[in-house]
Amino acid sequence: MTGQLCWIPSFASKGKLTLHLRLDPFQPWKPHTAFPYLCVPDYPIPGGSKGWATSQRLLQTGWAIVPTAQVRVSFRDDFGDDSVAA
Structure with missing residues (x-):
């Protein structure tokens, strides 16, 4: 299984970048913890x-990284605001 990963600011982490995943490009981004079967313990x-x-494990297995800036543009286009801007 391969998908996409991105570092996105999250409300739960007080705006710090956290790993988000999606299995297909048309799916919404979700925190990596929503996929316990893909997670490995943090250092x-x-x-x-x-x-x-x-993220290191997934990249080694062929997952694609999406730049944070690209996701921010997508959120602005979808929601008309800068709510995910850092």
């Missing part, structure tokens, strides 16, 4: 990025 680094270990 025990204080203040480390949530999802970093999972």
